[in-house]
Amino acid sequence: MTTTDGRPIEGKGLATGTLGLWGSTVIGLASTAPVFSLVATLGFMVLAVGAQAPIAFIVAFIPMLFSAYAYRELNRVAPDCGTTFTWGTKAFGPWIGWMGGWGVAVAGMIVLANLAQIAGIYFWSLIGDGSLSENVPLVTATGVAFIAAMTWVSWRGVEIGERIQNVLLGVQYVVLAVFVVAALWKFFDGTAPDPTPFDWAWFNPLGFTDWSGFTEAVLLALFIYWGWDTCLALNEETKDPKRTPGRAALLTTVILLFTYVTVTVAAMMYAGLGETGVGLGNEANADDVFLGMKDDLFGPFGWILVVAVLISAVSSTQTTILPTARGTLAMAAYKALPRRFQTVHPRFKTPSFSTLVMGIVASVYYVGMSLISDNILQDSILSLGLAIAFYYAITCFACVWYFRRDLFSSARNLVFRGIFPLLGGLMLAYAFVQSAIDMYDVDYGYTVLLGIGGTFVLGIGSLAFGVVLMFLWFAFPRSKAFFRGESLNRDTPVLVPDEPIAYPRSVDGGLS
Template sequence: MATTPIHLERPDGKGLAAGTLGLWGSTVIGLASTAPVYSLVATLGFVVLAVGAQAPIAFVIAFVPMLLIAFAYRELNNAVPDCGTTFTWGTKAFGPWVGWMGGWGVAVAGMVVLANLAQIASVYFWSLIGFDLENNDWRIILVAVLFIAAMTWVSWRGVEIGERIQNILLAVQYLALAIFVVAALWQFFTGDAPDATPFSWEWLNPFGFTDWSGFTEAILLALFIYWGWDTCLALNEETKDPKRIPGRAAVLTCVILLVTYVAVTIAAMMYAGLGEDGTGLGNEANAD
């Protein structure tokens, strides 16, 4: 008996949700991937500890190479809009070996950072409900794994639900930052701040650094907390205009981060001081 061969049809393209994200959605995902609140909490104290009053200008200086990289990514994406980003561009320019190494470098860095973020989220989750646990406690590890599993499920469901969740989470982050800035400035002007320090334009003086090692440390720390906007480019094939929107979102994300970091840093310094007397942001115990 003759049988008719069955042909399995494969969908065209990569199966991505093309035309889903606009400029705002792509920017939100870029900002959320940077985690501005976590980044500031983990880094601000150490930047002030390294360079003192020059912390705001350290964030401005670190912004410059980030902006140039974002412009470069924008041009690369405009020429070759592919979600492979570093892998694809590196392969086309230098060959498959360089592309492979670059792609895996980005992937491994993402896994390390996300695992760290999940662990921090677990620590604060337990602190929120009244438990002060050690970092190696099995309950912290369990909740961290559950967070990773939940975010994996969201990613599997599609970029649309991911965008909605990121909108909510980013709104919560910026609401918390806005409340902090307003409260810090309010207490400064009412005289209730623990170490009120008047704003000085010297904080934004790029020639005010007195120690090269401290300057280098501060810039490296600041560079670290800007990174994450490249997620905009990794979702380029799911945006409405793959050639232009991801690059614009990357640049816009960098600018928003600059304003956020500098504004929060100035407000925190005006509220808590610099730590010359063993207190404030420049105190090593507070930085930790």
């Protein structure tokens, strides 16, 4: 395909045809860090809604599923690694598109700091008596080392990353399967600490008694589903870029739903909802309910669960770098960022400069937050939901608006390009607003900044900082083509190949 003046369209230089459906799904699952996500969320989920935790996971799955349909439909016509940035720009123009890309970057940077800290803590908890895990400088240095290692893997190429993720994800799911089997075994043989019979009422959507608790639980669940969209960020590197990423995204969300509900039910049957001991309602164990169970459940092999959490955090560190690096690559390709971010490694065909910048920025952010205050670091992590809901909602609304002229051409288009994405966008927009209101309270989180909740300041502030950067870039001459809607708009072809070919110099495809 050529431009309107007859010039061939140059691609971004990524290695196409690298991932299949399995590889794309594995990376999507690894990005969510299933073991770590459950460890960090399940206890707080039970504290929020008690026995309704399973249905809360299901309810939170609905906007994720609707969002996955929005991603799939947009990817079919524009399989561009810029995802939210590219689609938001095509639907709403450069300003909203740029902020959508910034939302992806902010979420990645914040979660990398969290993953690095968890990896450092769990690594040293395996050494000796575990006291080294309380050594902040040591943990921080170890976390930075993990970021550096996973940055190198991402820089080295998608194929080596896929092979590593196959192993790491396999370990996670083996441990989760063993956990479920052991928990149910002890329930049925009567040796569970608080055997609680299965009850279908756990799946009753009308069983919620407290609205604030319900919304808190759903917001927590949104966090643990987040990450499946990495499948779409690697769309240009899949064997069928228009179909495989969307299928992988839908498959990933369904697998996650089954995983989270199954593990939750098994944990509830084994440990019960009590407020003491290993009970899931014990606030002392809320930030890590699995560690409270590991010795009784696994005996001398309790360290296996610690290793699984460590592997989950390290695995997600690598896959989190991927979408952000490709997002900034796409932004540079369409002149929404400096040209340097467009650099692709001549041999490995990865966004080399963007990948290295992501690793460096995440490390600096992590070290800086750790030096200032661990409480501020924790509040920045709690604010992550704002960035997630922000850019997912933009994608959902972009789908509806982009296809608005075709919605009533068929029942399929109305449902998958209209109704589902619209409902998903509205749910996520509500999640964003409700989260911001809750975070504004000084009692939310661990810090108070400017007289209001520190989590609110960090969450809204990080998005607002993107506005500042956007206007700063607007002042540079190279940005004019983007902000005037010349380098990327609804009708310009996207810089992707129509057919996967090895290491393309130019491409034939896009959206007309």
